[in-house]
Amino acid sequence: MSDVRIRPMVPADVPVAERLCAEAFVDLDRRMLPGSWPAPEPRSASRADTWSERTAHLLATDPGGCWVAEVGDEMAGFATSTVREKLRTLATYAVLPGLQGAGIGTPLLDAALHHGRGCLRGMLSSSSDVRAVRRYRQAGFSLHPQMFLRGTVDRSTIPVVEKVREGSASDIDLMDSLDRRARGAAHGVDHPFMLSRGRLIVSDSSTGSGYAYVDDDGGPALLAADNRLTASRLLWTVLADGPAATTVPHVTAANEWAIDVALAARLDLHTAGYLALRQMAPPTPYLHNGALL
Incomplete structure (x- = not known):
């Protein structure tokens, strides 16, 4: 997609990013959860507040690791990342469901990971989404299956x-x-x-x-x-x-x-x-x- 603009996140983006993240994650759950499980529910107001507070914290501590992708004047995706000593982490990474696979995710992830370019180690928690997993592996991450x-x-x-x-x-x-x-x-x-x-x-x-x-x-x-x-x-x-x-x-x-x-x-x-x-x-x-x- 040629009209994608990657820019630094600002505080005013946090509420929009929360809604985008909630939409992307509930769509992911609907696709990934077993059919016998209860249907996933939208994020509650209290969880939305917690998410927004945490993202505002990350933006305050690591503004260089927080990025937004825009198509036109609308947010299409975002990524937040941190550097803690010599460890870089990817906190959250999401693209709107209708725009996934359109070339937005790769430059967005590259911008976030550039924040920790001097770090020796990296860490992130990934869903089972095949596109995200492929992107992380291509970025040099080893994949260790998670259980719950x-x-x-x-x-x-x-x-x-x-x-x-x-x-x-x-x-x-x-x-x-x-x-x-x-x-x-x-x-x-x-x-x-x-x-x-x-x-x-x-x-x-x-x-x-x-x-x-x-x-x-x-x-x-x-x-x-x-x-x-x-x-x-x-x-x-x-x-x-x-x-x-x-x-x-x-x-x-x-x-x-x-x-x-x-x-x-x-x-x-x-x-x-x-x-x-x-x-x-x-x-x-x-x-x-x-x-x-």
Whole structure:
């Protein structure tokens, strides 16, 4: 498409990008989810607000990594990316359903990834969409299949869990250290943002250290630890404190400890998408965040 214009994102673009993203992702779910599953629903108002707040945060911290594609005067796609120390991540990447495959995605992705051109490592969470997967592989990413576990927690399986406490801003140095060990880079400025919008639990004892953020639905939003025992302890705490029906997302084969915990809780195992990595092994013990990685 010859009339595509790629330009830097500005704050006024965030609400438009949210609506575009919601439309693109629900279309993707309709195409990818098994027919026996409930039909996907549009993003709720609260989720839209959370998405917009996170995107505004990324635009503030990494304006050079946030780009918009326009056709005429209308937004046709966008991409947001970050640099954290020597790790670049692609947070969100979407093109309007009717314009996918029209030559918009490649220059848009190139602009976002150029932001981290000096980084040693790269990381993104991909859907199963064949066009996106092909683009990421051609950009040099290794593709590691992701799993998720969903269902109703059997409360009788939950063990007694100790050495887990509520976290606070005083734990950021500890969390950054755990991030570096797991994925080679701290989350840095993302921790205050996540702290302001969700619950944090921490385990820091003689047997190991770790942390987990809990999402709005009561499931794990991000989890990192220095050993599997501590990671399992944190995940059991999230399941114990959360709702009966829950999801444990973003599990790679390197994190079988999470599969073991969730299966023991009687959740069902499924596959969806890929963790795409460049010059790094799958982080472990670690459950990545879909956007903040």
